[in-house]
Amino acid sequence: MDNFFNEILTNVSTEMSVASSVTTILIAGLMGLAVAFTYFKTQEEESFQRSMAITLLMLPMILSVIILFVGSNIARAFSLAGTLSIIRFRSAPGDPKDIGFIFFDIAAGLACGVGLYGYGAIFVVIVCVIIMLAEKFRLFERKTVQKTLKITVPEDLNYEGAFDDILSKYTKKYSLAKIRTTDLGSLLELDYHVTMEPKQREREFINELRCRNGNLNIILAVTHHNHV
Numbered sequence: 001m002d003n004f005f006n007e008i009l010t011n012v013s014t015e016m017s018v019a020s021s022v023t024t025i026l027i028a029g030l031m032g033l034a035v036a037f038t039y040f041k042t043q044e045e046e047s048f049q050r051s052m053a054i055t056l057l058m059l060p061m062i063l064s065v066i067i068l069f070v071g072s073n074i075a076r077a078f079s080l081a082g083t084l085s086i087i088r089f090r091s092a093p094g095d096p097k098d099i100g101f102i103f104f105d106i107a108a109g110l111a112c113g114v115g116l117y118g119y120g121a122i123f124v125v126i127v128c129v130i131i132m133l134a135e136k137f138r139l140f141e142r143k144t145v146q147k148t149l150k151i152t153v154p155e156d157l158n159y160e161g162a163f164d165d166i167l168s169k170y171t172k173k174y175s176l177a178k179i180r181t182t183d184l185g186s187l188l189e190l191d192y193h194v195t196m197e198p199k200q201r202e203r204e205f206i207n208e209l210r211c212r213n214g215n216l217n218i219i220l221a222v223t224h225h226n227h228v
Contacts, residue, residue, distance in 0.1 A: 024064050025065060027120075041135070047095065063112075067112075104124075108124050111123065144172060144196065149174075150191055151190045151192070152189050152216040153213045159188060166205070
């Protein structure tokens with residue numbers, strides 16, 4: 001281990017200057033900042049992670065320094081790989097979009113590490129603009145959401161058509177899938193398949209249903225997304 005770090009310090013001093021190293025790190029940091037800002041602006045509020053944004057800021061700088069250390073020295077590359085192999089990364093599988101940002105960062109860091117600042121900057125700007133535009137115009141966004149609606153009603157309520165006007169008002173399509181008794185037969189549970197707009201007024205929808213079913217239990221759960 002001591003020989004490895006001694007070799008790095010010896011070769012770094014002869015192959016690159018402090019000024020060029022600092023320049024590389026700063027440019028990599030700016031690219032990381034651009035990627036992190038794009039992530040911040042395009043990520044949904046409920047899935048945004050500040051730690052992920054900080055990671056996106058750091059990663060290009062870290063990678064560029066690794067590339068500077070390795071350079072064209074094959075022995076040093078294998079030594080570095082052996083040293084890094086003792087580190088075990090443990091994390092849950094992430095959102096595919098987050099993984100894409102990680103690879104975006106890796107490409108930016110590699111470009112800085114090999115000195116291709118111009119190409120790296122062009123790559124980062126173009127990809128950031130494309131991601132921003134895709135988010136702005138909601139490309140590939142699903143237009144409807146398939147949900148399961150469970151309405152509990154009293155046994156003596158005539159449920160046939162009892163909620164049709166409300167369902168027609170708030171959903172694009174609905175169908176009664178199943179009826180079953182509950183609470184020793186004193187209540188009925190109606191299961192509907194409903195197709196709704198992604199940002200429909202769900203609170204108002206549920207409130208109107210509650211007024212109709214005597215404020216008994218109502219469950220509205222997402223099943224899957226559909227195209228129009």
